[in-house]
Amino acid sequence: MSGTQRQQGQPFAGAEDTLKDFWTNRPRRPRHGRKIAGVAAGIANRYQIDPILVRVLLVVSAIVGGAGLVIYVLGWLFFPDEADEEAPLPALIGRGRSHTGWFFTLLLCAVLFGASLYTFNGVGGEGVVGLALLLTALFLLHRGRGGIAPRQTPPPAAPSAQPTMPLGMDVNAQTTEVPVPPQPEQRTSPPAWDPLGAAPFAWDLPDPAQPSPEPPALKRRRSPVGGVTLGAALAVGGVCALIAPQVSWLTPGHIIGIVLAIIGLGMVGGSLMGGGRGLIGLAVPLAMAGFVFTTASNGPAWVDSGxxxxxxxxxxxxxxxxxxxxxxxxxxxxxxxxxxxxxxxxxxxxxxxxxxxxxxxxxxxxxxxxxxxxxxxxxxxxxxxxxxxxxxxxxxxxxxxxxxxxxxxxxxxxxxxxxxxxx
Incomplete structure (x- = not known):
């Protein structure tokens, strides 16, 4: 069942249908509102969410593990520009037309290969976890908001007026004229006794219309997503910090990665339910701290840390x-x-x-x-x-x-x- 055959918000029958519909109706990269290639703006426009949330998620996951860079380059290669028939990589094999040249498309493939090596060869596994979370979030986002709005059917046309039969007409008889009573003369000019036109009826003016009061503005209900996510992140981070001395894998970089994953899920939920923008201010410094700790903990191969x-x-x-x-x-x-x-x-x-x-x-x-x-x-x-x-x-x-x-x-x-x- 394709996206054109279902109502908006109606769930798919299975994962295979979701993936097929995603490929058929995948986001298009807009020309306006883009920062680099329009991947984040295309995802935001396709699913009606805040593009800032998408950009922050991609930047954070790119810093911690490199998954965001992999997703962005994949979108660049497989999401068509709004002015093109097809995306750069399918156009390279003759599936359609794209303004992206073959040389730049091959360069993007090389960047994707390098980013994939960095993501999958990470020592701490943050890249693989981040990639799995991003793909799962995109899958759920399309499953929940990927439907196409139902086609609007035009309202039924008003029935045409049927000709009415004149009064007194018989089908087999001639028309009978009905006398019309005389109508009072409608005055269109002031009377002769009032040459200035100041007749009493001239002062019979309607009262000015009173403006209708504006309805009170509805207060937007505050979404609980931000508070719930923040509480869950603090709780999980605190537990990880307590058990870190007994678990060697729980380094500072890994704890920050776990907290960032919770915040990322909260931002995805906030984009669907409305809210969660306040989590951006927490995600950015945590991403920078995770980058510092990941660099310090992993480092190059020659670092044999005591x-x-x-x-x-x-x-x-x-x-x-x-x-x-x-x-x-x-x-x-x-x-x-x-x-x-x-x-x-x-x-x-x-x-x-x-x-x-x-x-x-x-x-x-x-x-x-x-x-x-x-x-x-x-x-x-x-x-x-x-x-x-x-x-x-x-x-x-x-x-x-x-x-x-x-x-x-x-x-x-x-x-x-x-x-x-x-x-």
Missing amino acids: QEWGTINVRPTTVDMVAPNYGVGGGTIDLDLTALPDTGVVHTSLNVGLGNISVLVPPNADVHVTCDAELGSVACLGNEQNATNAHISTADNGTDGAGGLKIYLDARVNTGDVEVRRG
Whole structure:
């Protein structure tokens, strides 16, 4: 049963019918009101919801896990422009006409492939969960609001007036004339005795019409969706924070992702029932916090974090006290090696996802150091670099030349600063 055969709001018989109807009546990207390609505006126009809610959901899910970017590029490829016959990707295989060129369509396919890899290979699984939630929300939205309004039937035409038979007419007889009584003369000018036209009837004016009072404005009933969603988010977030010490998977980034998922569902429900716009102010800062914690917790593959968040401050006095690895997902590492003896060999690496690294080495030690920062600055033994993917690798034998304590140091940070200097 297609969308043209059912009344608006009437549920489908099954999921297969919903998917077929969605493809047949999928949203069209408008030319006016769009921000980038019109995907969010097209979804909002198709289902009569606030486009701000759609944009916020896509931005939040794009920051946390990348699912929003996948959905947006899919919409760009499969939702036709309002001035085109077909969407860019179906038009590429000859299904219709689209003003989007083949080169840009292939570029969008490449972006979709990269975004999909980022979403499905996420360490915490936020991208997969977000993608599933967005697709489920779109499915339910089409199932609830995807119907086409019933065709309006024109009102029945008024019956034409039948000719009436004159009074006194008989079908088989001649017409009988009926005498008409004389009508009083209708005066159209003032009487002769009142040449100025000030006859009494001239002053018989109707009273001015009184304006009808406007009906009182109906107060819009406040939707409970926002309050219920906020309460559920706080309750679930609080429970997750309480049990986080016993459950290793419940990192700060994962807790924020769960709370954001609840808020996202509340925003979808608010778009259907009216309300929930106040949740936008909560979703945006939470999305930024989730991005920070996700970056700090996951980081690149070389981050071997000893702990999720905090500060490591170490001052070893023997070579054996120096750990081979120091790592933190987000925070600071301060390593002071000036108390080490004058002989021996030290190998250690320091890894930080989001934060800073500071290392102090003895004045006379032979130091071989590599400093890396994907986004930030490095300052290693007098060499400085402030750029994306900053990298410095150097060797310095100290003030006494070669010999004595040897230190092999590898300091890397994802986002932040690295500093190695002599004490």
